[in-house]
Amino acid sequence: MSNLPPPPPPPPPGRGRGPQQRNKNEQSSGKDANPDGTPAGKGPGSWPKWAIYVMVGVLAAAILVPTLWPSETGESLEYSEWRELVVDGEIATAEINTGSGKITGQFNNEDKYTTSGGGERGVSAADEALLLRQDVKYRFIPPSSNWLLGLLSIFLPIALIIAFFVWMQRRAQGQMGGVMSIGKSKAKAYDASRPSTTFDDIAGYDGVKQEITEVVDFLRMPERFKEIGARVPKGILLVGPPGTGKTLFARAVAGEAGVGFLSVTGSDFMEMFVGVGASRVRDLFQQAKRMGKAIIFVDEIDSIGRKRGAGLGGGHDEREQTLNQMLAEMDGFEATEGIVILAATNRPDILDPALLRPGRFDRQIVVPLPEWSERKAILDVHSRDKRMGPDVDMDTMAQATPGMSGADLANLVNEAALVAVRRKSKQIERIDFENARDRVVLGASRESMILSPEEKRATAFHEGGHALLATVLPHGDPLHKVTILPRGMALGVTWSLPQERHTYSKEYFEDTICKAMGGRVAEMIVFGNLNSGAANDLEQATGIARRMVREWGMSERVGPQAWSSQQQTFLGDDLMGSGREYSDDTAKLIDEEIGRILHEQEQRANDVITKHSEGLRLIAEALLEHETIDGPEVARLIQSALPSNAPVH
Known part of the structure; x- marks a missing residue:
């Protein structure tokens, strides 16, 4: 009898046609950043906050300072009183503002006065003749201008034009992904000093942990391996069905490695522009080289790593050029010592043979569906922060969930918690797990x-x-x-x-x-x-x-x-x-x-x-x-x- 694993057991028979059968958040290194690596809010064309505050302050000063500026004080007179004083010869000088009509001046005893004036020019022609007859020294003063408002009237249209072009540039960058940074890698760098996920968060899979831990140890302590001439694998390919924890292993490596960690998905390399994918691959490896020692994780690598020449597109389509560049970067003329590629896929059969050869992906680690003991450990991990009832038997639940992946088991525990809440129970009991399993596998109850x-x-x-x-x-x-x-x-x-x-x-x-x-x-x-x-x-x-x-x-x-x-x-x-x-x-x-x-x-x-x-x-x-x-x-x-x-x- 062949030892090749046959397909999983068929679903339970029933009357009628039944349906077919991320952990903690990653901690990004530093503050949020733009795709080109500049801090958020400091990208090309963005203004610093202090410049905005200065502009608002200048505008407020231009409006408020003239009204708050201290003016000359003096005795306030009615216009009729002022005219009688002119007739009596008690007014020595008069300054008439032709804009506001305000009249200021001095009495003969050099005390100051002010009055509102009359007429459009401040005084009528008859009153001007009166001033001449009484030998009052007077003069007409044009309305005073606000120099801040004058500057504002000059520079405001220019500022509006500049702001319009800046807005147009930002909009174009948002729609096109930034023309100047279109070839930049979209990889996310993770801070190894603050691990969000470790190998302790992964239940079972001791063999997978061992092989990945060897790579992490080599990057941490390369002298131990070089003493006997061991060479670290350049690439490790995680293969397994969806939901078995391939990406979770990569997160654990980011938490355990203590070296630079770059995460990217296969679809991040593909754009509508020719040559962008290959440019992003080059930029990704340059970014890793600047770190000295680094791990690059490529999730869903099958989106760019499929066999070349497959289909009617020939050998010059954008996806194949991206793959060619990745092959050259992994094992080309230029050495990439200290850089390890960690990739994940659930379709290893469609990958290009050149990508799978030794020197590129030296190891293929199978992450299978969990066995009974591993399912129990996974259920224990996902239920440790939940209030469980005394009748819950994880051994029975692990036995009753063959063929379920780690993601399915995590969803099962969460569904059991939701069922318990709907029952208005304060803890998760066995009946909640039974109903949750039936709901996940067969669908909701049609009451x-x-x-x-x-x-x-x-x-x-x-x-x-x-x-x-x-x-x-x-x-x-x-x-x-x-x-x-x-x-x-x-x-x-x-x-x-x-x-x-x-x-x-x-x-x-x-x-x-x-x-x-x-x-x-x-x-x-x-x-x-x-x-x-x-x-x-x-x-x-x-x-x-x-x-x-x-x-x-x-x-x-x-x-x-x-x-x-x-x-x-x-x-x-x-x-x-x-x-x-x-x-x-x-x-x-x-x-x-x-x-x-x-x-x-x-x-x-x-x-x-x-x-x-x-x-x-x-x-x-x-x-x-x-x-x-x-x-x-x-x-x-x-x-x-x-x-x-x-x-x-």
């Missing part, structure tokens, strides 16, 4: 859906057939619970707890297909007709049977031959279309073998359910009464329907 009595009874027998076979068949996964409460797109669900397996036997797949046929067969035996409720079950069973024949060599007639069911035409290989890998006779033989497996397991399901027909009736009645029953209760009902001392299997 508004009301089934007719006929549909509810048919659903009970359908799920009863699945549950009976899951309990009786020897090679399947043990039954956990069965329910007829609608969830997601399913009217009912039979849930098993998959055991931790790395290889799967032919008997296991046959029992899985037989269990999937149980709902359809039970309805046919009880009601004598078929409906559309088994659509998802048939799809699941047919998919397993097809892979048994085409990929796993589990058909005696077809023999030990395998044909992959996934044609990766998007890679550009044989883009003009490749013929089928087998002849028409073989295709007919494959179809016959698939049909044979399905019919055999359907007949097997019919025989087992007919034998345990009384147990099926008890299970269906219990479901109609309680809507949800667990695996041990199903086994008890089946055992009670058998003759005394008869085994269930």
Whole structure:
């Protein structure tokens, strides 16, 4: 039997079609910065705050100073009183402001006076003649001008024009990403003195930690490795399904390294302008060289690292030029000692072979889906800051969540907390985890859906057939619970707890297909007709049977031959279309073998359910009464329907 890991166990059978199945914040080094590296608010064309304050102060002074400037004081006279004093010869001088009409001057005893004046010029022609007759020394003064307002009237239009052009420049930079800095790298530098995530925050994956820790130790203490001539790997590629923690490992390296750390995503290199990607790659490595020792993390490297020449675009498109520049920087003429590339992808099969060769990415570290013990540790990490009830068993939850990634488990714990809040509970209990798992895998409970009595009874027998076979068949996964409460797109669900397996036997797949046929067969035996409720079950069973024949060599007639069911035409290989890998006779033989497996397991399901027909009736009645029953209760009902001392299997 091959040790290659087969696909994860199929989803639980159910009536109706069901749905398909960052930690702490990073601490950026220094203050926020613009893309070109200048401090925020200090980029090209930006004015310092003190300049704005000076302009506001000058404007306020130009308006307020003239009104607050101290003026000459003196006795205030009515214009008529002043005229009588002129007639009496008591006025010595008079200064007449032609703008405001205000008259100031001195009496004969040199005391000062002031009056409002009259007429447009301050005095009428008759009063001017009176001043002449009385030999009063007078003169007309033009209105005084405010020099600040004068300067403001000159420079304000110029300032408005300059401000308009500055605004236009900033808008153009915002839309185009800054023309002058378009080729600059968008990598974020992290402060190693304030780690936000460490290896202690990552549960399990001891092998991955060991390999990455070697690189971190080399950058910290290179003399230990150089003493015996060891060379640090230039690149480490983290490979694994989405959500397994590849980016989290990079964050932990940033916290543990104690050297410069630059983070960038593959899409940051791509722009609409030709040559920008290659320019940003050069700038990224120059920035790392200035740090002396540095780690560069490229997330989702498959966006720029795909095979060259794949597709109709030829070899001169922007993405390929960016990849060529990265290949040259990683292992070209110029040495890059002290710089380590850490990259992550979930599509290693589409990466260019030149990128994966030794000297560039020397190591490929697989970050797989967590095992049972690792899932338990991950659940413990995500639940340590939450109030857990005494009935929560993380061992059971870890066993009940096979195939879930670290991100799925973190979401599961959070969903359980939300369910507890909706229940108005002060702690998270086991029922909250059960409901959260059902919600994550199957969808939200559809409480508004009301089934007719006929549909509810048919659903009970359908799920009863699945549950009976899951309990009786020897090679399947043990039954956990069965329910007829609608969830997601399913009217009912039979849930098993998959055991931790790395290889799967032919008997296991046959029992899985037989269990999937149980709902359809039970309805046919009880009601004598078929409906559309088994659509998802048939799809699941047919998919397993097809892979048994085409990929796993589990058909005696077809023999030990395998044909992959996934044609990766998007890679550009044989883009003009490749013929089928087998002849028409073989295709007919494959179809016959698939049909044979399905019919055999359907007949097997019919025989087992007919034998345990009384147990099926008890299970269906219990479901109609309680809507949800667990695996041990199903086994008890089946055992009670058998003759005394008869085994269930």
